[in-house]
Amino acid sequence: MQASLRRTLWISRVTFLEAVRQRFFAFLLVLSAAMVLSSVSFRVFDFGHGELKFIADFGFGGMFFFGSVLAVVMTAQLFFSEIDNRTALTLLAKPVSRAEFLLGKFFGAWAVLGVFVAVLASLQGTVLWAREQELVAQAEQAGRIPTTFSFGGLVQLALLQWLRLGVVISIVLAISALARTFLFAVVVGSLAVVAGQLQWIAQDALLRPTDSPVYAAFLWVSTRIIPNLQQFNLADALVLGASAVEDGAVFAVFLSGLAYLAAYLTVGALIFRRREI
Amino acid sequence: MRRFAPWLLVGLLVLGAGALAESSWRRVRTGIPEIGRKELEPSLGQGVLLGVLGGLRTVVADIAWIRSYVFWERRDRAGCEALMRSACALDPHARYFWENAGLRIGLDMAHWEIRRRGGYAKVPAETQQRLFQQYGRRGLDVLEEGMGYARNRTALLLAAGFLAEGKLKDVGLAANYYRQAAEAADAPWYAARISADFEWGAGRKVEAYRWYRRYWETRLRPIQDGFPDDLVRLRGMENELRLGLLQRIPRQPWER
Amino acid sequence: MSSAISVRHLTKDFRIGLRGLKLRAVDDLSLEIPRGQVYGLLGPNGCGKSTTLKIVLGLVTATAGEISILGQPSATSAARRRTGFLPEAPYFHKFLTGRELVRYCAQLSGVADADVDAAVEDALGLAAMTEAAARPIGTYSKGMLQRIGFAQAVVHDPELVILDEPTAGVDPVGSAAIGNMIQAMRAKGKTIVLCSHLLGQVEQVCDRVAIMDRGKLVLEGAVEDVLARRDRHVLTVEAMTPAARAAAEAALAAHGATVTSVTHPRRSLEDLFRELVTGSRDA
Numbered sequence: 053m054q055a056s057l058r059r060t061l062w063i064s065r066v067t068f069l070e071a072v073r074q075r076f077f078a079f080l081l082v083l084s085a086a087m088v089l090s091s092v093s094f095r096v097f098d099f100g101h102g103e104l105k106f107i108a109d110f111g112f113g114g115m116f117f118f119g120s121v122l123a124v125v126m127t128a129q130l131f132f133s134e135i136d137n138r139t140a141l142t143l144l145a146k147p148v149s150r151a152e153f154l155l156g157k158f159f160g161a162w163a164v165l166g167v168f169v170a171v172l173a174s175l176q177g178t179v180l181w182a183r184e185q186e187l188v189a190q191a192e193q194a195g196r197i198p199t200t201f202s203f204g205g206l207v208q209l210a211l212l213q214w215l216r217l218g219v220v221i222s223i224v225l226a227i228s229a230l231a232r233t234f235l236f237a238v239v240v241g242s243l244a245v246v247a248g249q250l251q252w253i254a255q256d257a258l259l260r261p262t263d264s265p266v267y268a269a270f271l272w273v274s275t276r277i278i279p280n281l282q283q284f285n286l287a288d289a290l291v292l293g294a295s296a297v298e299d300g301a302v303f304a305v306f307l308s309g310l311a312y313l314a315a316y317l318t319v320g321a322l323i324f325r326r327r328e329i
Numbered sequence: 330m331r332r333f334a335p336w337l338l339v340g341l342l343v344l345g346a347g348a349l350a351e352s353s354w355r356r357v358r359t360g361i362p363e364i365g366r367k368e369l370e371p372s373l374g375q376g377v378l379l380g381v382l383g384g385l386r387t388v389v390a391d392i393a394w395i396r397s398y399v400f401w402e403r404r405d406r407a408g409c410e411a412l413m414r415s416a417c418a419l420d421p422h423a424r425y426f427w428e429n430a431g432l433r434i435g436l437d438m439a440h441w442e443i444r445r446r447g448g449y450a451k452v453p454a455e456t457q458q459r460l461f462q463q464y465g466r467r468g469l470d471v472l473e474e475g476m477g478y479a480r481n482r483t484a485l486l487l488a489a490g491f492l493a494e495g496k497l498k499d500v501g502l503a504a505n506y507y508r509q510a511a512e513a514a515d516a517p518w519y520a521a522r523i524s525a526d527f528e529w530g531a532g533r534k535v536e537a538y539r540w541y542r543r544y545w546e547t548r549l550r551p552i553q554d555g556f557p558d559d560l561v562r563l564r565g566m567e568n569e570l571r572l573g574l575l576q577r578i579p580r581q582p583w584e585r
Numbered sequence: 586m587s588s589a590i591s592v593r594h595l596t597k598d599f600r601i602g603l604r605g606l607k608l609r610a611v612d613d614l615s616l617e618i619p620r621g622q623v624y625g626l627l628g629p630n631g632c633g634k635s636t637t638l639k640i641v642l643g644l645v646t647a648t649a650g651e652i653s654i655l656g657q658p659s660a661t662s663a664a665r666r667r668t669g670f671l672p673e674a675p676y677f678h679k680f681l682t683g684r685e686l687v688r689y690c691a692q693l694s695g696v697a698d699a700d701v702d703a704a705v706e707d708a709l710g711l712a713a714m715t716e717a718a719a720r721p722i723g724t725y726s727k728g729m730l731q732r733i734g735f736a737q738a739v740v741h742d743p744e745l746v747i748l749d750e751p752t753a754g755v756d757p758v759g760s761a762a763i764g765n766m767i768q769a770m771r772a773k774g775k776t777i778v779l780c781s782h783l784l785g786q787v788e789q790v791c792d793r794v795a796i797m798d799r800g801k802l803v804l805e806g807a808v809e810d811v812l813a814r815r816d817r818h819v820l821t822v823e824a825m826t827p828a829a830r831a832a833a834e835a836a837l838a839a840h841g842a843t844v845t846s847v848t849h850p851r852r853s854l855e856d857l858f859r860e861l862v863t864g865s866r867d868a
Contacts, residue, residue, distance in 0.1 A: 055695060062692045066678060073680055094388075105422070106387050113385030137676040142737065145642045145670035145747075146693045147662040255354050276347030280354055282361065288422065289360035297360035304353035311346035318339050329644040 063156025087114035111176040123220040128237040151321040173210035205290035216284035226320035248281035390419035427475025435468020465496025486510035504528040587656035589776035595650030612800035625791035633800040669738035679723030694741035712736035728759030
């Protein structure tokens with residue numbers, strides 16, 4: 053068990069090093085960081101959402117969008133570079149199991165996205181804090197109630213986003229284990245992310261009573277197979293306190309995210325076990 | 330059997346994950362009111378889909394709102410309303426969208442419809458009045474819906490009062506909106522007076538005086554200069570109601 | 586003692602296209618590769634030798650047949666722990682240095698933490714890569730890539746080393762260096778399986794060979810046995826004059842022997858090259 057863990061960690065370490073050296077990662081990180089920092093300038097286009105809300109949405113939007121792109125493209129690229137360059141031949145000829153290889157890829161890619169989320173969340177927190185100070189001072193002068201944000205909520209949201217990206221990585225790895233080409237994995241992975249973002253439609257429909265057992269069965273199956281990625285978008289509730297969520301709801305989201313992650317990684321490992329290298 | 334055991338495990342994991350997600354979704358659903366709104370459906374092809382998918386909703390809402398101006402300038406009711414409703418749906422906490430969508434629908438669109446039908450000279454007065462009422466009601470519906478989501482409800486109540494009186498000619502309803510606005514923590518100074526005046530105008534004079542007096546005694550008198558203009562209006566009501574000396578508000582030391 | 590590799594009735598079919606047409610890459614192959622020898626697996630491109638090696642290593646599943654490595658079923662982690670593999674035209678992460686790559690492979694191969702440093706330096710020394718080990722792999726020449734590939738294959742001191750086309754694209758000096766490494770491994774008692782179509786090199790280093798064609802085994806045996814022509818002999822004579830040649834031919838004819846050809850012995854071009862070029866440019 054310990055030896056297996058060690059092999060997995062070594063593969064994830066090299067995967068991480070490979071990923072952070074990619075220009076694609078640097079490009080998206082810089083682009084997203086620029087988006088977070090420029091949100092203060094763009095707030096002149098805001099139509100009364102409340103400045104902090106606009107800044108937060110701009111930054112988290114970048115984290116969501118570019119994070120998803122990175123999770124899909126980078127994961128598929130990391131996987132297929134091993135297969136196409138035949139480095140996988142060297143690795144898998146060693147006492148490394150297919151599951152260890154896949155887990156190593158997963159943890160390496162997840163660590164890179166952890167860096168991505170941490171950098172952006174730190175920048176976002178700094179920008180929000182700086183603007184909050186100005187708004188609080190202005191509100192005190194005008195005798196108004198200042199708008200504020202929750203730092204703890206920001207940390208929770210960053211962790212939720214990281215988990216969401218982890219689920220995306222695990223889906224893309226499962227698809228890559230089956231796919232023959234990088235392009236197929238990226239296209240199907242992207243569609244899976246879109247389906248995951250829209251899964252709540254089926255989830256909502258399932259919660260409503262229906263007369264058709266076939267329709268109900270279809271909804272039930274699709275809500276089991278497709279992950280609900282929308283449930284991680286709790287920026288308003290956690291960071292700005294604009295809407296309330298139940299106690300323990302965030303923990304429940306964490307738990308379901310981890311369960312999805314484990315399920316898709318297991319699917320990926322089982323498919324990859326049969327793949328000919 | 331051993332061959333299928335791992336897939337059985339996967340099945341159980343997926344089922345477990347799905348059940349957990351269903352449970353967590355039930356709990357967080359109310360915290361994400363901006364999704365699942367039918368108002369978004371007509372404008373999904375205009376970039377709104379990105380906002381529906383998650384992230385950048387505020388930005389997409391702003392863009393939808395800016396784009397609604399294009400339709401507003403063309404006096405295209407359907408296009409303008411679809412995009413305004415999209416902006417509201419994408420960011421339901423933003424008071425600005427609800428307030429302006431409600432007012433644009435309630436104030437402008439009846440005029441567009443009258444022009445479309447040939448102009449004020451051609452459309453009969455009663456039809457015009459019906460259209461003003463019809464669109465005023467629609468604007469009011471938007472404002473009422475926004476009250477359920479927007480952080481600043483007071484501004485929406487004031488806009489609703491304005492539409493109820495101006496377009497629906499229902500001063501009783503307007504009085505009710507202004508009263509709710511006056512009772513809010515961030516009530517503007519004029520809301521109580523307008524509410525009392527409309528209720529008075531609706532014929533509920535005693536109720537209007539009682540409410541206005543209690544409001545002035547509890548909310549207005551303790552602050553600043555005691556709101557002398559409101560006291561003057563209350564004195565006028567007392568005179569019209571012919572109240573006895575003991576039934577009136579005691580004379581204030583600063584009262585002229 | 587069991588064989589290093591035992592292959593029994595191995596068959597591998599690849600399915601091609603949507604209709605699933607079968608392409609038979611290996612056809613009922615049976616092989617016993619003894620321990621402690623250098624074994625050459627020869628054949629033209631597409632004859633199934635690389636597929637056979639991949640099946641042996643568990644990278645590809647067999648359609649039918651049984652394979653064991655060092656007495657253990659192939660495709661198991663335990664079997665691979667005692668095996669080293671250098672794939673054809675190896676490619677490694679360019680950002681790693683040679684030493685980092687070999688260390689990485691040592692960790693994956695289960696070398697104990699305390700022994701990793703020594704194992705890495707031993708492997709680098711064996712592959713003559715110690716001097717270049719601190720350089721990123723992206724700066725290596727083809728020969729150096731093969732040698733660092735050799736180092737990663739042997740870092741965990743495996744009992745069996747499988748080399749797939751180890752000298753493909755490498756200059757004769759580099760090729761000779763790899764030949765020396767193979768000899769050094771043999772001296773240590775290791776079993777080496779060499780898959781190549783460079784027959785000259787195979788002839789020089791291998792104890793036994795198997796020749797495959799169209800997925801089938803067509804010849805197998807000790808190199809000496811399969812190459813020797815017992816009915817013919819070669820005499821190498823110095824300072825032979827025409828008269829001496831005529832006398833020799835007459836003497837041989839008196840005993841019923843016939844001289845079929847008389848030529849000057851030739852050096853191989855490879856020997857000449859190695860004589861002229863003193864060292865590899867790689868180092």
